[in-house]
Amino acid sequence: MDPRSIPSQRSGRQLMSTAITRDYTPGFYEGDRPKVVTSRFEYEDSHTLERFLATGGYAGLRKALEGSPDDMAAGVKASTLLGRGGAGFPAGVKWGFTPQGVWPRYLVVNGDESEPGTYKDRLLMERDPHQLLEGCLIASYAAGLSQCFLYVRGEMPLAHERLAQALNDAYAAGYVGKNILGTDFSVDIVLHTGAGAYVVGEETALIESLEGERGMPRLKPPYFPAAVGLYGQPTIVNNVETLANLPFIANEGSAAFTAIGTETSPGTRMIAISGHVKRPGVYEIVNGVTTFRDIIYGDEFCQGIRDGNELKAFIPGGGSAPWFLPDQLDIAFEAKQAGAAGSMLGSGAVMVMDDTTDIPEAALTLVRFYAHESCGKCVPCREGGTWLLRIVERICSGHGTDADLDQLLEVGQSICPGEMPHASSERLGVEAVPFPYKMTTICFVGPSAYVSIHSPLTLFRSEFEAKVVPAPKRISIPVAVAGS
């Protein structure tokens, strides 16, 4: 059976395989949809070299090696593969930013997945490590990268074990290392361990961390590590899911890839939907066309809100994304549409809250996350994030005043000056402010702390007002002035 067969040919066995796949891959539901990166998830031994080779593994690499590096790079560019880490930048274009004639060039794989709500990369590393290695090899071949570092989040020991085993097997079998498959293509892949820092997911912080430093983002410009990256050399930083797409593109061609999804958002995407839904899980969806209503209420996805409750709000793209309301359910999972509606798709994590949710308490968990994860390099984030946290904590514990609500917005203005993106609301009679925001920090951690309170406060202000008491009035006391 061809694991990448068109899904319609597989109908009839979907229900059974769904249950089985979930046994092997807790959290994952497969469906009757095209599979680009999860085609092996149904096999219990999907992480082994034997299974990988038996299901078309390393065929993409062989095809890539038959053509020139430029052919492969052109193929990736033609596929319009958008980065899956959060920013959504086209991978092929990013590779093109490497300056001519500057060697060596490195590949750094961003496996430091820690955005609240997100966990596609962990599954891809645990369940199909060879697919990621093949993606790294294809990228290295196409862009002339002579060493590759797999930076894997420290809190994922299973991913480490699977990747270490996969690398040892792949080296032994001649797929990685010197003279791969008898050609003059040679690249080492080194498994590197993170140690617990959200901000390291930012690509320049990732590089700092890989150099053995504190994981703080670098000043920009240069904007892209492709120009100046690891050890000051041209460095491609790609997300795990982005690279996991490459074997399909190399093997089936970019046309087969763009045939899935839409013109602006081709292929599939891994999304994780968590919170108050009946069937939370990770799904590989067709990019660009699947709406949030499909995802949250569709039978093949989350099957609606638990306990027959009503949807109150959802976050469409991980903790850093402005919140959506039921008003936005019919927006497709497509970057431009989500942006115009006042949010972003980020890392593909949808967090759903039903009408039992205490919105200020929910917001508190995210503000706490970002305040906690601030690296301390930029003052607006280091100080502002902590101030936001203190104020929200005060409000949630019943000691806040109505002045605190405006104070939140004032502090936020120092992190994100100007208008903040937010969703439209019929109930409130407000129009959407499109993404993105302006920022006074190097990276997105600071703004994310503000997003996490700005959205809930804007869309559910009455819930915050219910928790605060009026600020004590300032009374001016006449003071006798000496000599008068």
Added chain:
Amino acid sequence: MSRLTDSNVLLAHEIISMYPRQKSALIPLLHLSQEQNGYITDDAMKHLAELLDITPAEVIGTATFYEMFKFEPVGTYVINVCQTLSCAILGAGALLHHAEEKLGIKAGSTTADGMFTLEPAECQAACTEAPTLQVNYRHRFNVTADDFDQMIDGLRAGTLANEIPPHGTLGRNRQHIPGDKFVGAPDPDEVTEGPAWIPVPSPASAAGDNS
């Protein structure tokens, strides 16, 4: 005592050799040290500084940035209960509270017998299986109060020892690059030419690029 053992020093040199510049090996070596001792000691940091030819201050500078490194003894089992949004709205707060009662300690502290350290934690990338926790970074999904009690009893009785190694051990296997397959990691300053598989532009086409 807390310097790396001889066999770990060999391992350390193997790790260092994989990187073009040796300071890159610092975080992996800190993990190795923590695997050996359960936490990072001052002596260990001095030893790592020697191995990497950097100052102990540089070692502590990097090490203190990262949450997984502990600078005082922790329990054999470090239990992190996720408190971020998806888990929080599905009972993570109550689970942490239950854990405190079961272990008889406040979150952030260690039991008197040195078995368990309990900590609130941020997102663990298992949001659909809320509430989740990690024991020495091994996931447990959809954890109820009963599950938690059983897990603690199992850890105390040693029945989960195969599944969950003591604190400090991450992956239980390692990458080893065979000598004959290792391309090598030269310092970038020593590399002047492009990789072998990238065609060298002919003078004619290079001239074409410049025009």
